[in-house]
Amino acid sequence: MMASSYKDEDGHITVSGSGAAAGAGGGSLRSKKPENTAFKQQRLPAWQPILTAGTVLPAFFIIGLMFIPIGIGLYVTSNNIKEFEVDYTGVEMSSPCFTCSQNFSWNSTKPCTCSVPFHLDQPYESNVFMYYGLSNFYQNHRRYVKSRDDSQLNGNEESLRKPSKECEPYAKHNNKPIAPCGAIANSMFNDSLELIYIDPNGTKVQIPLTATGIAWWTDKHVKFRNPGAENTNLTVVFQGTTRPVNWRRPVFQLDSDPDNNGFINEDFIVWMRTAALPTFRKLYRIIQRRSNVHPTLPRGNYSLEVVYNYPVRSFEGRKRMILSTISWMGGKNPFLGIAYVSVGSVCFLLGVLLLIIHHKYGNRNNAAEISH
């Protein structure tokens, strides 16, 4: 600071000799005059919008006029979606799954089955999506969310043998690494659900369920990878690891289809995407539309065949099965439609209010504006 300050002053000596002295030192005088640029003079060309009733009026009306029809459209779309939900937790005595839910034990070898009859009032025309829903299940608990090893799931051999410590206490069992490790994998939903259509004439027709296409494409093909090279025997690859404690089968026996087995089993991948809120649903199966003539699910009686493996009563949870058709905007959700209609109408009303203000006060304001 000090040292540099002489230099500042040198300029002054030549300059401030006032009058005659300035003539002598004039040659070395360098002008400190600031540049006259728009930037330095803070006179950059600028758009200076002023929010007055007059200027925002059109915006309010446009928003109002656009949002109301959009909202109605969204609402109608959402309303056209058919959705059916059946709770099979088996809390009440009358419920078919009551016994299964009561006699639950992790070690039982014999699966408990129950069938829940239900009736569809309307035929489901297009593809039908079958979800299972859990409530009071905190998949978003921090300890739970982080309890996974993404590199293991990505097929990393090293992580397979040595799961990340985030997986604790589900990292090792009997000194063998768990594959897949972590609380999420350990608690994978393992009820199996089947749909049976009961013909009006009494015959039972099993509805074919597609188990693929339920997970994100990128998850299935990039994020989740089986260890080892393509098409190797998964049993060999997973040798030396053990199945998660709560699982009945090891990970390489999740499905017979090699493209849907191991870590890339879609049921598994779906489960691994932790839900945001304690009440959630997850896609379970897709019922493909078979023909153009028959609806995918005709109206009538159905029975949901449940292999009841998953205990929820300990945390007062509920289990549901949901059948839903899908539009371009997803499942049934009236929120967007209602929101658009209400915001649109409020905007429109405010627009009217502004119009009044504009008329009443606008003139006074314009006086100040002189001319525009």
Place this chain on the structure above:
Amino acid sequence: MLRWIRQQLGFDPPHQSDTRTVYVANRFPEHGHYIPQRFADNRIISSKYTIWNFVPKNLFEQFRRIANFYFLIIFLVQLMIDTPTSPVTSGLPLLFVITVTAIKQGYEDWLRHKADNEVNGAPVFVVRSGSLVQTRSKNIRVGDIVRVAKDETFPADLVLLSSDRADGTCHITTASLDGETNLKTHFSVPETSVCQSVSQLEALQAVVECQQPEADLYRFVGRVTVTQHGEEIVRPLGPENLLLRGARLKNTKEIFGVAVYTGMESKMALNYKCKSQKRSAVEKSMNTFLIIYLVILLSEAVLSTILKYAWQSEEEWNEPFYNQKTEQERNSSPILQFISDFLAFLVLYNFIIPISLYVTVEMQKFLGSFFIGWDLDLYHEESNQKAQVNTSDLNEELGQVEYLFTDKTGTLTENEMQFRECSINGIKYREMNGKLVPEGMTGDSPGGSSPQLMSEELLFLKAVSLCHTVQISYNQSESWLGGDPFSHTNSFSFSHMEYYAASPDEKALVEATRRIGVAFTGCSGDTMEINTFGKTEKYKLLHVLEFDPNRRRMSVILETPSGGKMLFTKGAESAVLPFTTTGEIEKTRLHVDEFALKGLRTLVVACRHFSPKEYIDVDKRLMSARTALQRREEKLQQAFAHIENNLHLLGATGVEDKLQDKVPETIEVLRRAGIKIWVLTGDKHETAVSVSLSCGHFHRTMNILELLQQRSDNECAEQLRRLARRIKEDHVIQHGLVVDGASLSLALREHEKLFMEVCKNCSAVLCCRMAPLQKAKVVRLLKTSPEKPITLAVGDGANDVSMIQEAHVGIGIMGKEGRQAVRNSDYAIARFKFLAKLLLVHGHFYYIRIATLVQYFFYKNVCFITPQFLYQFFCLFSQQTLYDSVYLTLYNICFTSLPILVYSLFEQLVHPDILQAKPSLYRDISKNSLLSFRTFLYWTVLGFTHAFVFFFGSYLLMGEDTSLMSNGQMFGNWTFGTLVFTVMVITVTLKLALETQFWTWMNHFVTWGSIAFYFIFSLFYGGIIWPFLHTQDMYFVFVQLLSCGSAWFAIVIIVITCLFPEVMKKVLYRHLCPTSTQKSQSLSAPQAQALSCVESLCCYQHGQSGCSRLARLLEQMTGQCKASVNNCHTSSRSNRSWSDTENFYSNDRTILTLSPIEASRC
């Protein structure tokens, strides 16, 4: 070596005595006791760091700041305990902040290093072992004989040994030390001055004894002992023998000097001190807000912790089968668990206190302050000076000023003196065409050419032309320099001479006497030469009794050509008249008062004849006082007091100090901006009042209250009460208060409250006869009064420094009185009139910018963190984050940082021309109004509301647990968080867009660019399996979100829902209760110029020129606001009409004071 270490560690303090002994050329005595003294080397170190200590020292300094420390703690907590967010989230921003600051400081320090090296490595010539050796400046040791050539700066504090002149004098300027540009003569003692060559110096045996280094530039006490032919000659040394480091040699070919103070011990280095830390009001309210947010943060964390434990008390929630704890978690002590939970929540919510706020504020201030220096309107063409920013921390304070304290001389006035009138022997004279004309006579009497001056007049003129410390510079050609100027004086006309003087009064007086015919033509050694109407007279200068502010006079003792000894004294009338015994004392006193009334600066001249015997006594007294090593000042004062007595009064002079350009207008404009103006001056009461009147500070209709010459406490209190009563009685008239220094100190001692009360009711206050410290005291008094107004002090001289440092904002005027005020100021401008633009435009800009910046920062962080808080209610208070760590980290650094920075650099609510034309707009932002608790509450509540809308909007969309995708697939928690985050980034950016009034291309670029960047970044971030991250939570989350139509619809609706009430609110406020700022926004630029023209017609003396546009627009305006124009007419009591410009030319300032009634209504 050991000793050196001990010394460095401070165990073994180096030998300290009151004096230091310097052996010239380091020729130590061979015999006798010689204690080697350690002196600092001549290295100047202004840098703070070295390469080795930069990192630790800089980190230490940075973490001393409370905010950085807070974030460090958060970071450490994250490292220590298991927290929801990775340490990176707070570590990275902290690292960023620390790095940016470190780079900035490192760069500054590098510049200092460079400058240091340049200075330390400058080549110098030193006499060593009998020859002139070139070496580097840093190698100079105390005792070295240094040669300095013309126009070089002195590399160390030197005692002048000899110059190339026979008398051993040299001329220097000290512009870089104190800014005084005049030539000063420095002397060497006769014994050394003969040593003009290296060989002679080699033979010189001399010892300099002087005091230890001290910072006072004008104090130096020492003596030199020269051994000549075996006998020791002792000579006194004073400041006139010392050449200070940093000063520059002028008019002298070369000098030799011995270094006495080197390096960091030189007076220049000792004078280097850090700027006092001033904090702006905005910063203070920012800190209050921070504390409020800290409380919010803590209560959120406490609430969450308590709720967490309430939930956890039930086993089924604490540890359901699917989510077991590890052994370690189960076994940890509950208290530790509780604390760590609390800390984890603290970490989770810590973003509510925005780390980047400090960086952004600092960058805004630093970058924003360039605009002041760049402003052409603040550039003074004549002196080639642009405005200078010394402290960028106070930019916004310029928009908050409530009290303005201004110096008079050099600030309101030019400090360019013109001799006007004088009084000689009781007769008043005025100068006309280079002649003195007695009062009542016209200047052009036919016989005026012959100088028929009476002896009194002549003596007076001689006294004036001899009693001064003016220097002459011959600017004819180089050949004059170096030679004896006397040989030429007779042969060239005086016009080649240029006078240089420390005091502009002296210069004006000497120039005046030259015009009249008694010219001071030269001074060489101890001879002064004057040319009296062609006749040259030589006076031997025996002594100069220098001017000092306590004595307020200076004297010279001369030997006249006829051999008599004479004393001439010149000084303030109060400092000279009491000591006069003969002459027309009463008449002169009257004249002096008359001069003062006219606004002239007065000096009184007196003389005294010494008999030879008297002179011998005087000489002895002076010599003994001057050579005294101890208490020299005191002894000198006594001697001076003894000598300057029994004076014969010669007369008095009146010098006019011209008002600076546009001072009345500026004062008027500032007053209309609601700023109370106090003039503080050291001048006498009459002069001060008359200048106040002429500059519009006081005006004729004002009721002037006086608090003068109070001698006792009671008297003063009585007077104050009387004044207070008077103010109450006639409250219609405006009041002005005049106080003098003595009464002020009485009033401040006991009756501060009463005094303040009187002051507050006065629209103008003038304090005269103020000592520098009293100025500061007045400022402090106002500053600490219950209302805590923001004060601004403006001054140009060293006597204003204390006031400048005391006030909230100190402004230095780059005037003629040196640069001390500029150095110590926060801002420096060349002219008083620039104050109007500095405050009204720049102040306004900076204030609105920083106010919005601060509020917006809190808003956006509330928006950011509240959803996170709300999410805890849905995840069992498990501290699960809603957003991904990368988003947490980058939100403040990347996604929302630039728009606000650009906003805070370029925003203009109102066009600058309008701001200047309508000073009342300044009141809109006074009292920190944009950062009031109400606005703070508004922004905070707004932040919470928006956060609720983001969160529950997304909740309603996704929480219904339906699929959003057209293939029926489901989203997870990260998609939910990303939706909230996306909505938030867009809303927060658009909210700022709504606030922005001034859309330059840069605003467009950063606003839309930020949103675009967010999208591009998210696509990129989610598109890759990141090899080093242990979770891949965000993989394709963003793409999947955007691939579904519902999400887009949701984003649009949530953003609109957040913002349309904002728009509505703005429109309603604008229409139903517009502020005057908003009203003037609708004026376009050309109209603004026209308006300023109208305003200038009202108040300025522009006349009609330059307002051609006016005619056109006037029509338009009167048409559209006839009513308000009429309003103006009536309010100005028909004094004020658009066409009648002549009216405003009159000296009557009534019109000006009425203007607060506002032209803004039209």
